[in-house]
Amino acid sequence: MTATRTGRPRSESTRLAILEAAASLTTELGYDGVTIDAIAARAGAGKQTIYRWWSSKSMVVADAVIAGHLRLPAPELPDTGDLGVDLKAWTTAAAAAASDSQLVQVVRALVTAASGPEQDASRLYEHITRPTYELLVNRLRRGQDAGQLSAAVSAESVADALIGTLLFRALARLPLSEALTGLVDALLPQDRGTGAGTTPRT
Amino acid sequence: MTATRTGRPRSESTRLAILEAAASLTTELGYDGVTIDAIAARAGAGKQTIYRWWSSKSMVVADAVIAGHLRLPAPELPDTGDLGVDLKAWTTAAAAAASDSQLVQVVRALVTAASGPEQDASRLYEHITRPTYELLVNRLRRGQDAGQLSAAVSAESVADALIGTLLFRALARLPLSEALTGLVDALLPQDRGTGAGTTPRT
Amino acid sequence: MTATRTGRPRSESTRLAILEAAASLTTELGYDGVTIDAIAARAGAGKQTIYRWWSSKSMVVADAVIAGHLRLPAPELPDTGDLGVDLKAWTTAAAAAASDSQLVQVVRALVTAASGPEQDASRLYEHITRPTYELLVNRLRRGQDAGQLSAAVSAESVADALIGTLLFRALARLPLSEALTGLVDALLPQDRGTGAGTTPRT
Amino acid sequence: MTATRTGRPRSESTRLAILEAAASLTTELGYDGVTIDAIAARAGAGKQTIYRWWSSKSMVVADAVIAGHLRLPAPELPDTGDLGVDLKAWTTAAAAAASDSQLVQVVRALVTAASGPEQDASRLYEHITRPTYELLVNRLRRGQDAGQLSAAVSAESVADALIGTLLFRALARLPLSEALTGLVDALLPQDRGTGAGTTPRT
DNA sequence: AGGTAAACGAGACGGTACGTCTCGTCTTCCT
DNA sequence: AGGAAGACGAGACGTACCGTCTCGTTTACCT
Numbered sequence: 001m002t003a004t005r006t007g008r009p010r011s012e013s014t015r016l017a018i019l020e021a022a023a024s025l026t027t028e029l030g031y032d033g034v035t036i037d038a039i040a041a042r043a044g045a046g047k048q049t050i051y052r053w054w055s056s057k058s059m060v061v062a063d064a065v066i067a068g069h070l071r072l073p074a075p076e077l078p079d080t081g082d083l084g085v086d087l088k089a090w091t092t093a094a095a096a097a098a099s100d101s102q103l104v105q106v107v108r109a110l111v112t113a114a115s116g117p118e119q120d121a122s123r124l125y126e127h128i129t130r131p132t133y134e135l136l137v138n139r140l141r142r143g144q145d146a147g148q149l150s151a152a153v154s155a156e157s158v159a160d161a162l163i164g165t166l167l168f169r170a171l172a173r174l175p176l177s178e179a180l181t182g183l184v185d186a187l188l189p190q191d192r193g194t195g196a197g198t199t200p201r202t
Numbered sequence: 203m204t205a206t207r208t209g210r211p212r213s214e215s216t217r218l219a220i221l222e223a224a225a226s227l228t229t230e231l232g233y234d235g236v237t238i239d240a241i242a243a244r245a246g247a248g249k250q251t252i253y254r255w256w257s258s259k260s261m262v263v264a265d266a267v268i269a270g271h272l273r274l275p276a277p278e279l280p281d282t283g284d285l286g287v288d289l290k291a292w293t294t295a296a297a298a299a300a301s302d303s304q305l306v307q308v309v310r311a312l313v314t315a316a317s318g319p320e321q322d323a324s325r326l327y328e329h330i331t332r333p334t335y336e337l338l339v340n341r342l343r344r345g346q347d348a349g350q351l352s353a354a355v356s357a358e359s360v361a362d363a364l365i366g367t368l369l370f371r372a373l374a375r376l377p378l379s380e381a382l383t384g385l386v387d388a389l390l391p392q393d394r395g396t397g398a399g400t401t402p403r404t
Numbered sequence: 405m406t407a408t409r410t411g412r413p414r415s416e417s418t419r420l421a422i423l424e425a426a427a428s429l430t431t432e433l434g435y436d437g438v439t440i441d442a443i444a445a446r447a448g449a450g451k452q453t454i455y456r457w458w459s460s461k462s463m464v465v466a467d468a469v470i471a472g473h474l475r476l477p478a479p480e481l482p483d484t485g486d487l488g489v490d491l492k493a494w495t496t497a498a499a500a501a502a503s504d505s506q507l508v509q510v511v512r513a514l515v516t517a518a519s520g521p522e523q524d525a526s527r528l529y530e531h532i533t534r535p536t537y538e539l540l541v542n543r544l545r546r547g548q549d550a551g552q553l554s555a556a557v558s559a560e561s562v563a564d565a566l567i568g569t570l571l572f573r574a575l576a577r578l579p580l581s582e583a584l585t586g587l588v589d590a591l592l593p594q595d596r597g598t599g600a601g602t603t604p605r606t
Numbered sequence: 607m608t609a610t611r612t613g614r615p616r617s618e619s620t621r622l623a624i625l626e627a628a629a630s631l632t633t634e635l636g637y638d639g640v641t642i643d644a645i646a647a648r649a650g651a652g653k654q655t656i657y658r659w660w661s662s663k664s665m666v667v668a669d670a671v672i673a674g675h676l677r678l679p680a681p682e683l684p685d686t687g688d689l690g691v692d693l694k695a696w697t698t699a700a701a702a703a704a705s706d707s708q709l710v711q712v713v714r715a716l717v718t719a720a721s722g723p724e725q726d727a728s729r730l731y732e733h734i735t736r737p738t739y740e741l742l743v744n745r746l747r748r749g750q751d752a753g754q755l756s757a758a759v760s761a762e763s764v765a766d767a768l769i770g771t772l773l774f775r776a777l778a779r780l781p782l783s784e785a786l787t788g789l790v791d792a793l794l795p796q797d798r799g800t801g802a803g804t805t806p807r808t
Numbered sequence: 809a810g811g812t813a814a815a816c817g818a819g820a821c822g823g824t825a826c827g828t829c830t831c832g833t834c835t836t837c838c839t
Numbered sequence: 840a841g842g843a844a845g846a847c848g849a850g851a852c853g854t855a856c857c858g859t860c861t862c863g864t865t866t867a868c869c870t
Contacts, residue, residue: 007814008866014816030317035856046817051858108317111373115310118375125374150388157367157384164366165359167373171313172327173320182359186352187388209845210835216847237825248848253827411819412861418821436721439851450822455853512721515777519636519714522779529778554792561771561788568770569763571777575717576731577724586763590756590793613840614839620842641830652843657832812869821860827852834847839840 023069031109073097083143260315285345427473435513462517487547629675637715679703689749
């Protein structure tokens with residue numbers, strides 16, 4: 001029994017223009033550089049229109065990410081049947097993403113946004129972090145089923161370690177590739193001898 | 203051949219008062235609630251005196267952390283000779299720290315500060331991140347020497363994974379304890395059977 | 405074809421509150437003691453609202469003068485038919501005004517304001533100086549028509565001399581009354597024998 | 607009983623450098639643009655040295671004027687024996703000075719400085735205004751003795767009118783030449799027919 | 809067709825904090 | 840003791856955004 005609303009309906013084109021503006025401004029200036037005024041100006045919208053539908057800057061940016069207007073550093077994770085090969089592919093893609101300063105910019109924006117109200121943070125987690133996280137966990141579980149990863153280890157913990165390493169070294173501006181390769185090697189001991197990662201780093 | 207400086211020397215007491223004020227305001231109001239004006243007012247200093255020595259709010263707070271005016275979530279890492287036991291201790295301390303919202307607040311401040319100019323970021327890394335990182339790496343290396351961790355894995359990668367997991371789950375406001383326990387178990391397979399972590403999480 | 409303005413219209417009550425605040429602060433503290441911050445605070449307005457409509461402190465004060473919120477040292481000039489009598493009345497009123505330090509304060513503010521951008525200066529001239537100037541010139545012309553002032557002299561020059569004398573001696577903090585009386589006597593020779601001004605000053 | 611002062615004597619070269627710096631800065635930036643810091647920097651002096659010997663910015667600038675480091679708009683007043691001719695010469699020189707924007711700048715600086723403490727103002731009057739004023743008065747008195755100006759008029763009032771007109775029209779940025787010419791014509795009626803001023807201005 | 813109601817753009821509003829500027833004082837070393 | 844250097848507390852400056860508040864206009868649904 002949805003109350004039949006009267007009055008002018010919400011403008012879809014304005015909604016899109018606002019998300020688009022938020023996305024491009026975040027990419028260009030980083031999260032802190034984005035302002036509601038600038039979003040409104042670029043979108044050709046009134047500020048009130050933004051405040052009518054979103055509670056804060058962080059929610060606008062979060063929605064822009066969720067709606068896909070902001071390209072996200074979500075490395076692909078194939079499933080060739082060989083977990084080691086697949087994780088190396090993910091590692092390579094992640095390292096590439098981390099070397100793209102615009103993507104890192106967006107990550108920092110999301111970290112900052114996630115520092116905001118609990119409600120905004122969980123919305124971001126649900127739509128952004130969790131999909132990647134569950135993709136990893138599921139692939140790891142299939143690897144365990146195939147005997148490529150010990151069934152005794154926690155797939156979630158491995159996913160945490162992979163994503164955490166990615167996040168830590170990206171934020172700290174440290175080289176990423178060897179760290180992830182080394183981690184995969186440490187977790188998949190039987191993979192010995194196939195990659196650069198087998199040589200302990202100095 | 204230090205250039206003999208002339209003019210009134212920098213006031214040490216003012217420097218300390220500013221760091222103290224920055225620390226107490228961060229604790230009370232959180233990072234976003236801190237303003238340069240408030241720091242200056244509480245420290246009994248002029249704003250210019252702050253801007254003369256620090257480039258931004260984040261650097262003042264970072265210096266307060268470095269100088270120890272703000273307690274940092276730096277979990278202790280003992281060396282009992284048993285790497286598994288020591289890492290579990292570190293894990294427990296880390297989880298406790300992550301459940302202290304004030305400490306998490308400070309971490310977020312540091313992440314923000316690390317998003318600034320390269321120079322500021324590396325200063326932070328040198329003084330804050332690296333000590334913890336190297337502590338972990340060294341302990342892990344001693345564990346490898348004692349045969350408690352495979353000599354084939356990269357100690358750095360393991361440290362990255364531990365710190366990364368801590369950072370990721372703290373920022374995402376997810377429970378931390380099991381993730382770290384599970385990771386330690388995964389990395390020290392011979393430790394099987396001694397902890398709660400052996401039961402795969404659901 | 406007035407451009408149809410959009411957006412919230414300018415608040416008249418705020419405009420008045422700002423002018424009122426500027427006027428009272430000038431009277432209380434003198435021109436130099438007035439600050440934009442104080443005007444905003446007393447008017448209950450934001451600073452930006454002041455800067456949106458006025459280019460500088462001096463223009464706010466000038467507008468307060470123009471709008472009549474600040475009493476101006478504008479001596480009355482009657483028209484009794486006898487130019488000598490009328491100018492003596494103006495002289496007396498001017499001398500009284502010049503002995504009021506608050507009024508002199510305002511004059512100094514206006515001189516300072518007139519030192520600013522050409523546009524501001526001419527606005528002040530149009531609204532403040534010229535009315536007084538033209539009043540004098542017109543009265544002098546009627547005196548010439550009545551044969552009380554030589555038709556050969558320039559009425560404008562006489563007005564310049566009167567106002568100039570007033571300005572000079574007020575700024576130099578010199579006694580004003582005798583100077584103006586003496587000037588009137590010098591310009592209206594037929595008025596001989598009626599005033600104190602006939603006795604040369606020592 | 608002159609106390610024989612001990613210690614290092616005041617540096618004459620520094621005193622001169624400060625006055626020189628004050629003069630050049632006033633010319634370049636106008637009175638409001640001058641700062642004690644800038645004077646100190648340009649003079650290669652410490653700020654304390656300035657504050658030790660002068661009470662305020664206005665006194666430094668005033669001293670610079672008095673000491674002749676700032677060229678003043680002091681028109682020459684010859685004495686050919688013909689008062690009309692001499693005043694016309696003065697008028698011409700004054701008009702030329704008023705068209706020199708740097709000189710007008712200095713005049714405005716002095717007006718502002720004269721708005722300061724009574725003590726500073728009278729010092730300025732004594733050294734700057736009065737010499738010019740007395741020059742005029744004396745020349746006018748000699749004109750009266752020669753029968754070229756009515757002995758009944760007040761020489762001081764005429765001097766006030768001349769200087770006042772000059773000041774007024776210079777500050778109001780109005781053309782000066784005709785105003786002064788017209789005034790001279792009005793005061794020296796016997797001068798009829800010799801100058802452009804006889805034609806009433808429109 | 810006219811009326812009602814909500815969303816729209818624009819932009820002014822009261823505020824807060826910013827980072828800069830200048831003031832007049834203070835502190836150090838040097839001459 | 841005077842002087843150059845320059846840090847200090849204080850506080851005003853003019854700007855940038857915030858989130859709110861009118862305006863006039865537009866676009867739907869409901870008589």
